[in-house]
Amino acid sequence: MKSLLFFLLCSSFTVTAQQKQSHINLGSSLSPTGNFSWLSASGLFAFGFYPQGNGYAVGVFISGVPEKTVVWTANRDNPPVPRNSILLFNTEGRLVLQTTPGQDIDIAEASGAVSFASVLDSGNFVLYNSDQEIMWQSFDHPTDTILPTQRLPENRGMFSSVSETDHSTGIFRLKIMLGDGNLVQFPKDGADVPEYDYWHSDTSLTGGNVSLNLGVDGHLYLLNNAGFNIKNITEGGYQKEGMIYFMRLDYDGIIRLYSRNLTKKSSKSVLWESLQDKCVPMGLCGYNSFCVLNEESPECRCLPGFVPVNPGNRTAGCERNFRSESCINRPGTVGSSIQQVENTVWEDSSYSDLSQTTKEVCERACLSDGNCEVALFSNGQCSLQRLPLRFGRRDHNTDSKNIAFVKLHTTPSSDCIDHKEVAAV
CATH class of the missing domain: 3.50.4.10 (Hepatocyte Growth Factor)
Structure with a gap:
């Protein structure tokens, strides 16, 4: 329970030497049929293999609950890998996926030399140098989900998945317009123009460097470059103890804020959604x-x-x-x-x-x-x-x-x- 409370009280994903964390050394490896994941300190999150299609994918997921919830996927548009694959954190500090002998697929592109890795209790998977400086982190590369303390900066899009079980890139995207401050939903194949804007936060012309943020109490909001809250998308204030919240751009093109009760091992519940009319997302139905x-x-x-x-x-x-x-x-x-x-x-x-x-x-x-x-x-x-x-x-x-x-x-x-x-x- 103490480690769970640590997660719930954590308000920043920037890790210090004093924080409790998992420590993954160079030379460590995972396989789908053996040791398939590395856990965070509390065991709340895991990084590693999970089943997808006729094989396996690599990503971060909520662990220890009946309904495994994937929150980040590596190389999401690559085909599923076979059961004999190996995820290797090699002695050179590269995190690579080996599906055939002699063929290494990079999972993360670090900005410098890497000494160790960690799965944090925030759900962030991080590569560090010897000075414990972050060289790469999954929070900087969201797929379809935002976790508490994670942020989506302007002009960095995130995309829905194909379905609940296929986490490849889907047909909807979400982004904060560059220099404008408006959080907008578009069809993947639509241009960044009003004709293809099927939902927005109505925060145009609020300045540059706006970011989307999610608090540990379910507070989803937009901050401007001065750190001021320019829009509460949800009010937050939900129960923290024994709960986790996450925002997802779902495969049907609707943004939803979910909660999950960790003590009751319950399935996720919807607290807020961007649209009530499920036909509004553009492209939900194909041509003609x-x-x-x-x-x-x-x-x-x-x-x-x-x-x-x-x-x-x-x-x-x-x-x-x-x-x-x-x-x-x-x-x-x-x-x-x-x-x-x-x-x-x-x-x-x-x-x-x-x-x-x-x-x-x-x-x-x-x-x-x-x-x-x-x-x-x-x-x-x-x-x-x-x-x-x-x-x-x-x-x-x-x-x-x-x-x-x-x-x-x-x-x-x-x-x-x-x-x-x-x-x-």
């Missing part, structure tokens, strides 16, 4: 599909005339259910028609626009234009679109007049049926 809430759970639906590319993967999107180029204007074809999809919003990548028009004119314009696959109509504005469409979701605004006119290429000809067309990416 749109997100609809089904009893508060997000569901991806294809445009009319489209089918899922991979029914088990909503980010894979949808494709046409026959090859339109081979069927249009061939003997036996009926031609093209339009089907409406109401109350949806999409990224506008139009090649032609009509203003101050009607929905009837918009529909006819797409139907008569060989390049048009979808026309987006809203408030008298008509935007003609090529495929693919992306960032689609149901607009829950009851006053919404948005309509997507989707062109269908119909044919009774048997040699056209069941061909598939993958929309150009």
Whole structure:
């Protein structure tokens, strides 16, 4: 209990010689099937191998609880490694992963000579020189999680994971805009512009060197370069004893603050989340599909005339259910028609626009234009679109007049049926 209280009272991840810590010497090693991790002094955190996919990954995780929670992953986009892999802290001070003889993969790039390593009770994995100065630390390279006493500085992005069990880089990112102070969520493939900002902290123009911070009491907040609190994202003040808090950019694109009761060995609980509407994160559904809430759970639906590319993967999107180029204007074809999809919003990548028009004119314009696959109509504005469409979701605004006119290429000809067309990416 004393070591646990030490962790809970710790207010800085800067380590001094007086702090209790694990000490990992040069020449130490780990393997997935043997000694697979190094523990922090209290045993709260571990650094080492954990199962992922058909093999193993290397990272930091909360130890000693039934539901293992990964909080940092090394080389997260590398494939899982086999059971005969070795993690070696070699005599040269390099931390390397050996998956095949003679092949070393660096886990950490230290800024100088390294003498020993530690897993701290804050969850920070640190490499030190002989003077106990930090040469590298995992806290400087967040993946999808921020721990108490860790900070996210401006212009350093962090990315969601692919799923709860696959900690590879996902499709959402979080960053503090350089010189601006706004904490913003973007789709991974969207530019740093307002059109792709699907959530922000509303702290623009608050200065440079702003950082995101998490306290041991669950207080999530933004500090400016003078050290002043410019925004409380959560108020904090939660129970400290026997609890741990962490913030995560989840795989569904929503930021959540979690708590975990260490004494009851309970599963994590959500204390705060950035969005209530789970369809708002841009890109949750792949190309040519749109997100609809089904009893508060997000569901991806294809445009009319489209089918899922991979029914088990909503980010894979949808494709046409026959090859339109081979069927249009061939003997036996009926031609093209339009089907409406109401109350949806999409990224506008139009090649032609009509203003101050009607929905009837918009529909006819797409139907008569060989390049048009979808026309987006809203408030008298008509935007003609090529495929693919992306960032689609149901607009829950009851006053919404948005309509997507989707062109269908119909044919009774048997040699056209069941061909598939993958929309150009």
